[in-house]
Amino acid sequence: MSTFNSHPINRLRKAYGNMIGIRLKDGREFRGLLEAQDQHMNMVLTNAVEYYKGDKVAAFGKIFIRGNNILWVRIDIPAE
Amino acid sequence: MSTFNSHPINRLRKAYGNMIGIRLKDGREFRGLLEAQDQHMNMVLTNAVEYYKGDKVAAFGKIFIRGNNILWVRIDIPAE
Amino acid sequence: MSTFNSHPINRLRKAYGNMIGIRLKDGREFRGLLEAQDQHMNMVLTNAVEYYKGDKVAAFGKIFIRGNNILWVRIDIPAE
Amino acid sequence: MSTFNSHPINRLRKAYGNMIGIRLKDGREFRGLLEAQDQHMNMVLTNAVEYYKGDKVAAFGKIFIRGNNILWVRIDIPAE
Amino acid sequence: MSTFNSHPINRLRKAYGNMIGIRLKDGREFRGLLEAQDQHMNMVLTNAVEYYKGDKVAAFGKIFIRGNNILWVRIDIPAE
Amino acid sequence: MSTFNSHPINRLRKAYGNMIGIRLKDGREFRGLLEAQDQHMNMVLTNAVEYYKGDKVAAFGKIFIRGNNILWVRIDIPAE
Amino acid sequence: MSTFNSHPINRLRKAYGNMIGIRLKDGREFRGLLEAQDQHMNMVLTNAVEYYKGDKVAAFGKIFIRGNNILWVRIDIPAE
Structure with a gap:
């Protein structure tokens, strides 16, 4: 129901x-x-940092995140 | 079960x-x-602003929103 | 499992x-x-008004409501 | 996996x-x-009354109730 | 993936x-x-009594219970 | 996507x-x-005991537990 | 929709x-x-330890965890 691009x-x-x-x-x-990422929005990140209320709270060499917990994904991380 | 138009x-x-x-x-x-948008109501916005209780709280160059979190979508944004 | 009418x-x-x-x-x-409406109960309304606890709280030229948030739909709106 | 009757x-x-x-x-x-009723337990009632904690709180000429909100249905309404 | 018996x-x-x-x-x-009962665990009981915190709170000649609300079913009701 | 063993x-x-x-x-x-057990993790136990916060609170000759309520299953019950 | 590797x-x-x-x-x-693990993210761990707020609270010889309860999985456990 949608083109590849959209x-x-x-x-x-x-x-x-x-x-x-x-x-x-x-x-x-x-x-x-x-x-890595699939159609359920399961995602694998490497060199990941977890933030909560603006603070870094944990670091992960490789983490698998289950898609159904995700609210949004920002694709344009600004340089720090 | 429904026509294209409806x-x-x-x-x-x-x-x-x-x-x-x-x-x-x-x-x-x-x-x-x-x-971009698909049949699960996953949506991609560019030049996006996040509002909470009437205040702008964040801006995103490109953001992917997972469809199952969505309550409604207004298609007729009034000019500011 | 059911006729068209029912x-x-x-x-x-x-x-x-x-x-x-x-x-x-x-x-x-x-x-x-x-x-517009589909089998997931996604619905599009035009000239819509939002009510909360009896008060009008917002108006929308066109709004898409995601079906899984819906409790009920009344089809017989009385004249005001 | 079950007969029509059961x-x-x-x-x-x-x-x-x-x-x-x-x-x-x-x-x-x-x-x-x-x-009307379907396999998702979506149901349409006519001449409906809504009760909450024993009180009548609203009346509807025709109302569509989305099946996933339903806890139970009693089929044997006693005469009042 | 399982035999009839299991x-x-x-x-x-x-x-x-x-x-x-x-x-x-x-x-x-x-x-x-x-x-009656189906693969979604929708169940129909006759001559049913509802208990809450040990007290009988209601009786039903026939009641349909939607399967997704069910926690467990005991099959061995002891004689009272 | 996985072998029988895994x-x-x-x-x-x-x-x-x-x-x-x-x-x-x-x-x-x-x-x-x-x-008995199926692919939805519906499970049937016999001679079952229910524990809550470390206390035995009920016993069941045979109980059916609906799979979607389950957090985990331990397969190695230690001898008491 | 994705290659094996991704x-x-x-x-x-x-x-x-x-x-x-x-x-x-x-x-x-x-x-x-x-x-063991499957496409629903059901997972079996052996020699498992349960932590809550940084404390070890239980140990399991073998435990089956139902996939829909999982938030994330870290694949790179650091040596203790």
């Missing part, structure tokens, strides 16, 4: 290897390099 | 490139240009 | 162009003209 | 035109004449 | 006509004679 | 006739002999 | 026999050796 999941796939930010429903945000 | 998802697709407003279940609203 | 979704479809009322799970109600 | 949905269908009571998860109960 | 739904079906107890997620329990 | 459901099936412990999302735990 | 579930499968950490939505974390 499909949101494809936009995420273009971000492979880039820094992205994943906001979960509980308010936590994970930033890291996108290594 | 399908709600088609109404959203007509809004590609236009400013729309997406209200999430937690009360947050994102306004931006609709770049 | 299917609830068909009853909604007969209301195209009529004023209906949509109650969401969070207590909000939207009244407007039914423009 | 399928719960069929029991509801036998109630077409009869007075039934629908209890929602939020404690509200709707009583009215069953006009 | 499938849990089949165990429920063997209870047709017997007294069973259905515990809902909200803590309520319904006891009655199992008349 | 599939989690198969591990549960190997426990037929053994004592297992089922923790529900609401904190309750049921221990009993596994009699 | 699929997140495949990343988990590579961890068979390794120590992983599973964070549940309720804040509990289980660490143990990954023995």
Whole structure:
């Protein structure tokens, strides 16, 4: 029902290897390099940092995030 | 079970490139240009602003919003 | 498993162009003209007004409501 | 996996035109004449009354109730 | 993926006509004679009594319980 | 997508006739002999005991537990 | 829609026999050796320890965790 170009999941796939930010429903945000992603929005990040209310609270060499917990994904992480 | 014209998802697709407003279940609203959308109501906005209780709280160059968090979408953003 | 006549979704479809009322799970109600509807109960209203606890709280030229948030739909809006 | 006779949905269908009571998860109960019903338990009632904690709180000429909000349906409304 | 004998739904079906107890997620329990049941765990009881915190709170000639609200079903109601 | 040996459901099936412990999302735990189980994780226990916060609170000759309420299952019940 | 290499579930499968950490939505974390996993993210751990707010609260010889309760999985458990 949609062309390849207009499909949101494809936009995420273009971000492979880039820094992205994943906001979960509980308010936590994970930033890291996108290594893998599927149609359920399950995502694998490497070199990830977890933020909560603006503070870094944990770091992960590789983390798998289950898609159904995700609120939004920002694809344009600004340089710090 | 419905004609092309009467399908709600088609109404959203007509809004590609236009400013729309997406209200999430937690009360947050994102306004931006609709770049991509699928049948799960996953949506990609560019030049997006997040509002909460009437205040601008964040800006995003490009943001992917997971469809199952969405309450409603307004297609007729009034000029400010 | 049911005839055309007895299917609830068909009853909604007969209301195209009529004023209906949509109650969401969070207590909000939207009244407007039914423009589109699908089998997930996604619905598009035009000239819509949002009510909360009896008060008009917002107006929308065109609004898309995601079906999974809906509690009930009244098809017989009384004249005001 | 079950015969026609033993399928719960069929029991509801036998109630077409009869007075039934629908209890929602939020404690509200709707009583009215069953006009339509499908396999998702979406139901349409006519001449419906809404009760909350024993009090009549609203009346509806025709109301569509989304099946996923339903806790139980009583098929044997006692005469008042 | 399982033989007829080991499938849990089949165990429920063997209870047709017997007294069973259905515990809902909200803590309520319904006891009655199992008349119908399907693969979603939708169940119809006749001569049912509703218990809450140990007290009888209501009686139903025939009640349809939507499967997704069910926590557990006891098949071995002890004699009172 | 996985071999017979590595599939989690198969591990549960190997426990037929053994004592297992089922923790529900609401904190309750049921221990009993596994009699039946399916791919939705619906499970039937015989000679079951319900524990809450470390106390035995109920006993069941045979109980059917709906899979979607389950948090985890321990397959290695230690001897008491 | 994705190549074998980029699929997140495949990343988990590579961890068979390794120590992983599973964070549940309720804040509990289980660490143990990954023995089995499927496409629903159901997972079996052996020699598992449960942590809550930084404290070890329980140990399990073998535990089956239902996938829909999982928030994230860390694949890179640091040596203690």
